[in-house]
Amino acid sequence: MEIKLQVQGSVNAACDRCLAEMSLPVSGELKLYVKQAVREEGNDDDYLILAPEDDHIDLSACLYEVYMLNYPIRVVHPEGECDGEMEKMLNEYVYGEENKPIDPRWNDLKKLINN
Numbered sequence: 001m002e003i004k005l006q007v008q009g010s011v012n013a014a015c016d017r018c019l020a021e022m023s024l025p026v027s028g029e030l031k032l033y034v035k036q037a038v039r040e041e042g043n044d045d046d047y048l049i050l051a052p053e054d055d056h057i058d059l060s061a062c063l064y065e066v067y068m069l070n071y072p073i074r075v076v077h078p079e080g081e082c083d084g085e086m087e088k089m090l091n092e093y094v095y096g097e098e099n100k101p102i103d104p105r106w107n108d109l110k111k112l113i114n115n
């Protein structure tokens with residue numbers, strides 16, 4: 001038996017930039033093969049086993065797999081929708097630090113890296 005799982009919905013996730021909760025759309029699909037057999041050690045992972053004593057197919061692990069395979073590496077709000085207070089702090093403490101002039105005593109080390 002072949003099962004095609006299509007998932008479409010949204011999950012609550014934390015924004016990687018401002019840590020505020022956001023609704024993240026997730027969608028994907030997975031094709032599964034179900035085989036009637038006795039469940040035993042070493043069964044192939046390429047198909048689900050439907051044992052004689054089973055009265056249902058547990059798809060929870062498959063749904064989780066679809067979700068994880070389609071979850072983006074980086075989750076951020078669209079530009080301008082991040083938490084305003086957090087953006088203010090990021091600009092002040094993180095991005096501001098990157099633009100500060102570096103102690104000139106480190107310049108000799110920079111020459112080593114650039115060679």
Ligand SMILES: [Zn+2]
Pocket residue numbers: 015016017018019020076077081082083
């Ligand atoms: Zn954000």
